[in-house]
Amino acid sequence: MTTEKTRARHETLDLEEADLKSIYRAMLVARRVDERSWILNRQGKAAFVISCQGQEAAQIGAAYNLRPGHDYLYPYYRDSGMTLLLGQTPRGQFLSLLGKKEDPNSAGRQMPGHFSSRELNIVTSSAPVGVQYPQAAGTALAFKMRGEDGVVMACGGEASTSGGDWHEAMNFSGIHDLPVIFLVENNVYAISVPSKFQVAGSIAKRAEGYGFPGHEVDGNDVLAVYEAAKEAVERARRGDGPTLIEAKTYRMTAHSSDDDDRRYREREEIEAWRLKDPIIRFEKYLFENGLLDEDEKEAMDAEIKAFVAEASDYAENAPFADPEEALDRVYAEV
Amino acid sequence: MAEKNLLQAIHDGLAEEMRSDESVMILGEDVGRAGGVFRVTQGLQEEFGPERVLDTPLAESLIVGSAIGLSVNGMRPVAEIQFADFIPPAFDQIVNEAAKFYYRSNGAWTVPITIRAPYGVVPGGALYHSQSIEAWFCNTPGLKVVAPTFPADAKAMLKSAIRDPNPVLFLEHKRTYRLIKEDVPEDGHEVPLNKARVHREGGDITVVSYGLMLYTALEVAGKLSEELGIETEVVEPRTLYPMDRETILNSVKKTGKLLVISEANITGSVSGEIAAIVSQEAFEWLDAPVIRLGAPDVPAAAFAKPMMDFFVPSAEKIEAAMLELARY
Numbered sequence: 101m102t103t104e105k106t107r108a109r110h111e112t113l114d115l116e117e118a119d120l121k122s123i124y125r126a127m128l129v130a131r132r133v134d135e136r137s138w139i140l141n142r143q144g145k146a147a148f149v150i151s152c153q154g155q156e157a158a159q160i161g162a163a164y165n166l167r168p169g170h171d172y173l174y175p176y177y178r179d180s181g182m183t184l185l186l187g188q189t190p191r192g193q194f195l196s197l198l199g200k201k202e203d204p205n206s207a208g209r210q211m212p213g214h215f216s217s218r219e220l221n222i223v224t225s226s227a228p229v230g231v232q233y234p235q236a237a238g239t240a241l242a243f244k245m246r247g248e249d250g251v252v253m254a255c256g257g258e259a260s261t262s263g264g265d266w267h268e269a270m271n272f273s274g275i276h277d278l279p280v281i282f283l284v285e286n287n288v289y290a291i292s293v294p295s296k297f298q299v300a301g302s303i304a305k306r307a308e309g310y311g312f313p314g315h316e317v318d319g320n321d322v323l324a325v326y327e328a329a330k331e332a333v334e335r336a337r338r339g340d341g342p343t344l345i346e347a348k349t350y351r352m353t354a355h356s357s358d359d360d361d362r363r364y365r366e367r368e369e370i371e372a373w374r375l376k377d378p379i380i381r382f383e384k385y386l387f388e389n390g391l392l393d394e395d396e397k398e399a400m401d402a403e404i405k406a407f408v409a410e411a412s413d414y415a416e417n418a419p420f421a422d423p424e425e426a427l428d429r430v431y432a433e434v
Numbered sequence: 435m436a437e438k439n440l441l442q443a444i445h446d447g448l449a450e451e452m453r454s455d456e457s458v459m460i461l462g463e464d465v466g467r468a469g470g471v472f473r474v475t476q477g478l479q480e481e482f483g484p485e486r487v488l489d490t491p492l493a494e495s496l497i498v499g500s501a502i503g504l505s506v507n508g509m510r511p512v513a514e515i516q517f518a519d520f521i522p523p524a525f526d527q528i529v530n531e532a533a534k535f536y537y538r539s540n541g542a543w544t545v546p547i548t549i550r551a552p553y554g555v556v557p558g559g560a561l562y563h564s565q566s567i568e569a570w571f572c573n574t575p576g577l578k579v580v581a582p583t584f585p586a587d588a589k590a591m592l593k594s595a596i597r598d599p600n601p602v603l604f605l606e607h608k609r610t611y612r613l614i615k616e617d618v619p620e621d622g623h624e625v626p627l628n629k630a631r632v633h634r635e636g637g638d639i640t641v642v643s644y645g646l647m648l649y650t651a652l653e654v655a656g657k658l659s660e661e662l663g664i665e666t667e668v669v670e671p672r673t674l675y676p677m678d679r680e681t682i683l684n685s686v687k688k689t690g691k692l693l694v695i696s697e698a699n700i701t702g703s704v705s706g707e708i709a710a711i712v713s714q715e716a717f718e719w720l721d722a723p724v725i726r727l728g729a730p731d732v733p734a735a736a737f738a739k740p741m742m743d744f745f746v747p748s749a750e751k752i753e754a755a756m757l758e759l760a761r762y
Contacts (some may be wrong), residue, residue, distance in 0.1 A: 209537065231526055
């Protein structure tokens with residue numbers, strides 16, 4: 101009975117069995133890379149970890165609609181799930197985590213989580229929160245000016261909607277019907293400050309004031325996020341303008357490896373959200389629909405863990421850049 | 435070759451680049467139908483349409499931020515900040531973003547944008563239409579800061595800025611927009627963004643200056659030559675960051691004396707950096723202390739004309755400083 105209903109759900113989204121497995125696999129890869137990063141931190145090998153745990157559904161569900169290397173992504177520092185889905189590799193992420201020369205984001209210049217790939221149109225990101233939104237609007241404007249069907253996805257946490265950049269970009273995108281999707285991953289916490297002290301009213305409803313649709317979705321339900329993003333991406337491609345998606349989710353780790361979240365949130369709260377872990381939820385969906393069984397899951401997980409370990413080992417053994425390389429590439433050659 | 439003032443030369447530079455390269459566009463406040471508050475972009479929206487000459491909302495961070503986003507997707511935007519005094523909301527986008535994209539991505543992402551901003555004291559301008567803001571940005575590797583003074587240089591350097599793969603802050607002293615006319619080549623005249631210009635040669639004193647103060651310096655230099663036979667070498671950096679140190683050092687090594695003049699607040703100014711370079715690299719050639727003339731360390735020029743005039747280094751003060759150096 102439930103099966104019939106839920107099966108219809110992914111079928112109405114035109115998702116094949118292969119798609120569902122790709123989505124599940126991408127979520128699991130993101131989680132395993134993240135977990136491995138914390139181990140490297142605790143071993144004293146990784147100076148800093150910033151985590152995507154808990155936000156895999158929001159990230160994979162949204163980014164599964166993008167065409168890598170054609171559409172543009174402006175990720176924020178938790179979006180490793182997205183960048184891995186679009187083509188960055190676990191090896192690359194570990195090289196970045198350890199600041200090695202082969203780090204694809206920055207060759208050891210930036211902290212982990214500051215993604216960049218020219219080939220994949222993942223625009224280099226920084227630490228100040230919200231600066232990516234006006235940039236994303238500009239990139240979308242270029243697509244519109246040339247009459248191309250590219251779209252831009254710009255991501256951030258709920259606190260990234262507090263500053264002016266987000267509002268300036270929302271306004272500008274609304275004025276010009278730009279092909280941009282604002283994805284707000286509302287994970288409840290901005291370091292220690294809960295969203296009730298960060299966000300007045302509803303983020304999603306603010307879109308209405310700027311003249312375009314805003315949707316609040318269950319950010320731990322990968323199919324719900326996929327559906328909202330699918331509609332938003334199609335709308336943008338048609339030239340109908342921007343969409344705001346607020347994915348309600350939860351940050352399952354501390355802000356970073358330098359943060360102790362016991363100072364500001366209860367363990368019970370985290371435990372309650374663990375029951376809503378997006379990966380477990382999607383697993384359950386796949387089990388119920390006969391799309392995955394325990395053996396297949398175990399095999400997939402073992403395979404992922406093996407290549408994650410291999411990627412991590414590679415990064416550990418990889419060399420640092422020469423110190424003098426800190427002087428290179430300040431200016432592009434005229 | 436036609437005679438043009440600074441404003442017309444910049445206008446022509448924009449128009450020519452837009453004609454020759456479809457990716458070049460302009461965005462900013464009132465740049466469209468109004469042609470900009472100083473009329474620099476007059477007629478360009480008519481010629482190139484409302485998208486390539488785009489009136490933006492009044493939001494400087496958006497203007498520069500969206501220019502960055504346009505530039506990473508194939509465009510070469512020229513963003514106009516209506517008055518340099520209004521640039522602080524865009525500071526993050528300029529200093530933390532545009533200037534750092536290339537370095538932080540290890541050379542993967544370039545940001546070919548030009549940010550035009552009129553600066554400098556103007557009658558009636560007061561605190562928020564007068565500031566010389568160059569020092570804020572001349573401590574930012576990855577960014578180029580240029581401040582040409584004469585029309586032909588400005589047109590050529592604007593073209594260089596637009597073609598440059600790096601972000602360029604292009605400063606225009608608004609009181610010099612209509613000050614003089616000179617022959618401005620139609621095309622083909624090139625000025626790179628790393629070369630100072632020697633306006634007059636002399637063996638007695640070196641004066642380094644830019645903007646309106648450069649005109650005053652040249653006048654005083656002419657006067658001292660005529661009346662007292664003191665020969666001043668006047669050097670204009672043209673690019674303030676990264677600066678052409680060689681031309682300045684070569685001049686000081688010849689004269690042994692240096693006066694630096696700008697309209698900016700003295701403490702922490704570009705003039706201070708020039709003085710430091712000379713003190714360190716040409717100490718053994720110096721015959722006198724380096725003198726800096728600039729605005730006093732008060733927030734900005736006042737509205738009332740007597741106070742405004744007092745704020746800007748006058749011809750008399752400049753002459754006195756040059757004579758003091760000449761006496762060594």
